[in-house]
Amino acid sequence: MTNNHPSNTLATETIKPVTTDDLARIIREAAEQKRTVIAVGGGTHLFTAGKQFDLAIDTTGLTDGFHHTPADMTATVPAGMRLSHAQEKLSHNGQWIPLDPPDRGNATVGGVIAANRWGPRRHHYGTAKDWVIATTIVNGKGEIVRAGANVVKNVSGYDLNKLYIGSRGTVGIITDLSFKLSPLPAVRSTFRACYSTPEEALTTAAVIRSAPLEPESLLITKGRWTTLKAKHWWLLVELAGSEEGVTAQKETLSTTLEGSSANRWNEANNKDAAYYWETVRFGNGEASPLFGIAEISFPKSQAECLLALLIKSYPKLSLKLLPARGLAIVEIEEETDRSLFVNEITKIGGSIEFDCVEINSPSHRWPVEPAGISLMKKLKTALDPSGIFAPGTYVGGI
Incomplete structure (x- = not known):
């Protein structure tokens, strides 16, 4: 042993x-x-x-x-x-x-x-x-x-x-x-922009994806996966590569964010960037025992529909979304009917894997x-x- x-x-x-x-x-x-x-x-x-x-x-x-x-x-x-x-x-x-x-x-x-x-x-x-x-x-x-x-x-x-x-x-x-x-990568650089609505963040993410940029990370976060558990939606972008290449990409990204509907945006210093990504990976505080965490895979074309569904039905929501990959991690900080949640996600072509302490059956984890x-x-x-x-x-x- x-x-x-x-x-x-x-x-x-x-x-x-x-x-x-x-x-x-x-x-x-x-x-x-x-x-x-x-x-x-x-x-x-x-x-x-x-x-x-x-x-x-x-x-x-x-x-x-x-x-x-x-x-x-x-x-x-x-x-x-x-x-x-x-x-x-x-x-x-x-x-x-x-x-x-x-x-x-x-x-x-x-x-x-x-x-x-x-x-x-x-x-x-x-x-x-x-x-x-x-x-x-x-x-x-x-x-x-x-x-x-x-x-x-x-x-x-x-x-x-x-x-x-x-x-x-x-x-x-x-x-x-x-x-x-x-x-x-020789260097990495992190940008963070704040939006009032998820649609605004999603629109900017789409503009970034169509621009001459190659982000290492591009995701939208809210709630426990942000450094501030506030009502706002955050777009996080990480650039990586050679110093010359990242410098050129930073100029393009700065122009994109400045022209977006962001309430504010900034390039993070190394200490803040490390804190942001640590929070994205591990969360800010303890997971809610009421619902747990759900990993959702969905058709990329349904990203806006997914966000609209989640916001309407689950106001106490924490989320991180990779729009280019059709992936979302969701946590709901209130009592929720999991079967109803599953039905809503499957209607848009999504699949779900739950992760929470009380799950003790494969049919509960993979419904x-x-x-x-x-x-x-x-x-x-x-x-x-x-x-x-x-x-x-x-x-x-x-």
């Missing part, structure tokens, strides 16, 4: 393997004995549906095998390594994995990928599915399975990497990942099953025939 690790409260026994071969042997034995298994990294993005398991795998022992090839802009990273540690190592050569999930330093690389977590820079960089080029997993039979290749272009076979991203340990336990990398649920269940059976990996913790009860 490992000391002071989140896995200790989730299972009858905790094991901390240090190699992929060790893990494969453990899983083969668990499959033979029909023991249920939960994989736990830093425990920062864990969902167990309130269940207890026979065996917890502490993946933080899987830290060997880091390999960085700066010339190719690729790296292989063990799943148990903390993302912050991997980024620090890569930064010595001016590169990084362009993922910025909410993380105070405890999240493991494997956990971030298994949960498919993201942050405000998703606007420019997308998600792990855009950057993972190879994976090694141990499946439910205790077999070591490798997919992809440690090169940026690989056209052989199916892209199984995308199967594991966001699968939350239900089809296999990730042991290492290979990424294509991005250059670390609308995806169209491909039958295929997902078949893949689960193929990769985990004994059904030992985190049973009943994923969408559709997978």
Whole structure:
């Protein structure tokens, strides 16, 4: 058993393997004995549906095998390594994995990928599915399975990497990942503009997207994800790149914001910028226990409709919206009928994932099953025939 690790409260026994071969042997034995298994990294993005398991795998022992090839802009990273540690190592050569999930330093690389977590820079960089080029997993039979290749272009076979991203340990336990990398920007600059209505903020965001600008982050916030819990709507823009390139973009962005309907706007100093983005990632104060947090995916063309719906029905609203990606994170600070909320979102073509303490059922966390649920269940059976990996913790009860 490992000391002071989140896995200790989730299972009858905790094991901390240090190699992929060790893990494969453990899983083969668990499959033979029909023991249920939960994989736990830093425990920062864990969902167990309130269940207890026979065996917890502490993946933080899987830290060997880091390999960085700066010339190719690729790296292989063990799943148990903390993302912050991997980024620090890569930064010595001016590169990084362009993922910025909410993380105070405890999240493991494997956990971030298994949960498919993201942050405000998703606007420019997308998600792990855009950057993972190879994976090694141990499946439910205790077999070591490798997919992809440690090169940026690989056209052989199916892209199984995308199967594991966001699968939350239900089809296999990730042991290492290979990424294509991005250059670390030489400079970053943050602008913030205040608007009286969400329509004004959304209009300005559309103008920015059509301008000769390439923001690293572009989002609209209100409520708990702003530094001031006020009625106003805030547009946050982060520019990144070479000093010369960012200087030119700053001039264009300043002109755009000055010509918008913003009540006020400014370029933040480094200290304020860090505070703004910290608040965007982690919030200002505690989450409301009355509703929790909902992550909404919606057709990008429906952004204005979504905002109008939310404002009309839920005045006590906190929100962060990535209009270019069709994504919103919503919190409602009052008693709310979740089923009514779900119906309203699905009417505009949206899907929802809830995240709050009292949720202990996959049907509560993912209230609308995806169209491909039958295929997902078949893949689960193929990769985990004994059904030992985190049973009943994923969408559709997978």
